[in-house]
Amino acid sequence: MTRPVAQPFTEFRARDRVRALLDPGTFREILDPFARVESPHLALQGIVPQGDDGAVIGRGTIDGVSAVVVALDGAFQGGGIGEVSGAKLASSLEQAVNDNRNGTPTRAVILLETGGIRLQEANLGLLAISEIHSAIVELRSFGPVVGVVVGTVGCFGGMGIAAGLTSHLIMTRGGRLSLNGPEVIETEAGIEELDSSDRAGIWAMIGGAQRVAIGQAETLVDDDADAVAAAVRDVYRTAPATAVPARSTRIAAGRRLLAAVDPTGRPTPTDIRNLSTGGSL
Template sequence: MNSAVLQAAAPVLADSFIELPARERVRALLDPGTFRELLGPFDRIESPWLPLQGIVCQADDGAVIARGTIDGEPAVVAALESAFQGGSIGEVSGSKLAGALELALRDCERGRIVRPVVLFETGGVRLQEANLGLAVIAEMQAAIVALRRYVPVVGVIAGMVGCFGGMSLAAALCSHLVVTKQGRLGMNGPEVIEQEAGIDELDSSDKRRIWQLIGGEQRAATGLADSLVDDDVQAVRTAVVDAFARGVPKAHRSEQVDAYLARLAAIDPQTVTPDTMRAVFGADASAQIKE
């Protein structure tokens, strides 16, 4: 079995995007027949640190990178495999993502526009490789900021893990963020918040409450995500194509610091609810921020 066999695998038949593994998510977004994986599992670029702690490696370190086309235009899609270490970022997986974005940036600087897409399915930095993971996330974030001067950078948060930690900052830097209701986005995960602040602050077993606070529907309603889509392969792909069609925003969220600080100042932490957050950060307020 070799990489050519991998590329020739059967086409995606499932309708659910969330149920697909990372490699098939990438394949589903690229135009049929254009998927070409870079540094795949047969290259065996594995984490050198996990075996030292008795953890079995994955041959691609849980990161899938592929070139191809989206709607006929050159594209690079990067995805994290949630089934391996919760999609966490280590030295190798993070370097693969950062390197893919940097190569796309080099092409854009030379006048050959490449559409970048990142499928965020990650709890953040891999604890076993903490400092190395943080370093490569910083490289990734720098590449996103540099890239979005030339082309929209599109992020997708579908589920089941969501997007947390330093990778939530990378997602926030994207030009357009596509989410499903099942997706979650936050700096800290519910279990971490409960552990550090206590169950009175957040009960991590209260799933309904968690999705009310950080679920995809709430993030879209408060302007922290741009497109809310059903868990459907074609719906996600259409949202990604539409995001590129809209072009680079006049102002990215990360460039509107004063506007967001003003809205945060209007929130009373003692009485904050999902509804009050929507009132402050809802569609009308978000539209003003983006103008």
């Protein structure tokens, strides 16, 4: 018996990722590359812009229900959020809020492949990220907001917070999630603090397997397009039966974990797993 060849989801670019998560034939792009709504700031700083500014906004259906699926293109400027790409994300999520309010249940899936703010447009990117955060929190009251972090870039900075705000986060082993990226920490705090070339150590700390083990992500999935699509559908098929309070509302548990960690020591990834499941160091 032959097994169909797996299609690694990480080898799909943003547009194909969005298409893969929507019901076949329903993908309709808002502000596609032909609209040429590109960054007005990059060319002035000598950087070649991209026609879609690195953000793909897809409308369609998931299991027949209206949906918006948005994706950041990690290949362009590290998936960084600029004025245009940020506005595309924020507006499409706000439109989903309006659709839900006006009686059209609309699902929201966010594919995060981003280093966070695009530094060339820092203030405008920050503003957009705050709008994205607000929209995610508001969307949660209508149903699960699903985040997907598969790599290869990972998800960092203000968009790491966006991932934390989702109702349900799907990751692969190769996906990484954190606030400051390893290279930034090494640059700012020195190699004694963190060796960013220690790949095994980095993934053990902020990789998908660890994030799921310590309850900061919900589903660990293989790097396979069908598996990721199935994981997204599963969230909606099992909701609300499996609904639990969103991660970001479990403040007491977060406080307990913070209080248990000794910042003068060096807790290992295993220590953090033990602590987050109620054990002690």
